[in-house]
Amino acid sequence: GDSVTQMEGPVTLSEEACLTINCTYTATGYPSLFWYVQYPGEGLQLLLKATKADDKGSNKGFEATYRKETTSFHLEKGSVQVSDSAVYFCALSRNFGNEKLTFGTGTRLTIIP
Amino acid sequence: DAGVIQSPRHEVTEMGQEVTLRCKPISGHDYLFWYRQTMMRGLELLIYFNNNVPIDDSGMPEDRFSAKMPNASFSTLKIQPSEPRDSAVYFCASSFTGGIGSEQYFGPGTRLTVT
Numbered sequence: 001g002d003s004v005t006q007m008e009g010p011v012t013l014s015e016e017a018c019l020t021i022n023c024t025y026t027a028t029g030y031p032s033l034f035w036y037v038q039y040p041g042e043g044l045q046l047l048l049k050a051t052k053a054d055d056k057g058s059n060k061g062f063e064a065t066y067r068k069e070t071t072s073f074h075l076e077k078g079s080v081q082v083s084d085s086a087v088y089f090c091a092l093s094r095n096f097g098n099e100k101l102t103f104g105t106g107t108r109l110t111i112i113p
Numbered sequence: 114d115a116g117v118i119q120s121p122r123h124e125v126t127e128m129g130q131e132v133t134l135r136c137k138p139i140s141g142h143d144y145l146f147w148y149r150q151t152m153m154r155g156l157e158l159l160i161y162f163n164n165n166v167p168i169d170d171s172g173m174p175e176d177r178f179s180a181k182m183p184n185a186s187f188s189t190l191k192i193q194p195s196e197p198r199d200s201a202v203y204f205c206a207s208s209f210t211g212g213i214g215s216e217q218y219f220g221p222g223t224r225l226t227v228t
Binding site: 044049050089 | 158
């Protein structure tokens, strides 16, 4: 079945450091890939997505590229801020009318000033 | 739009009591999802509906859990009887079949504590 494996946390970085959170997936066909973010005390919200190979999703300075050859969708940001502290979830959906998301376990990110 | 609305935001109840969680999806969305989040098990999909019909309830932990969607604007998740291990944050999410890569919109969650 479908699965998403993401980097174990927690991850602690200093402000302005570079961030990479690894995500790999297993799925047949051509899934869509997502990064969701959960700020403390809130529900998840979409951060970015990519729907086909070599697409790059980007938002709020975060980027991720859909790499079919390595089945990966790593999240990157060049300079993190304290406000980026949150839990990040990688996810995939099968498309073609099946809207169910398969989530990774989440990575807790803490940015210290 | 107000987004996905969940009530109550917090619920504290005693073991054995019935608990009902409520969700109002975004108007026009045709998918509704119920998730449970705990530190131990992470985010789990319990059940989801399409056009008010349950599609996959394989994540519902046991018969004590039930979910209904009587119309397009309302869904409930019921636990009867509740147990301490049901303590978690329960999220409702909705989405629209708008093609490839449809986004799920999450509500703020209901934090359930069973003592």
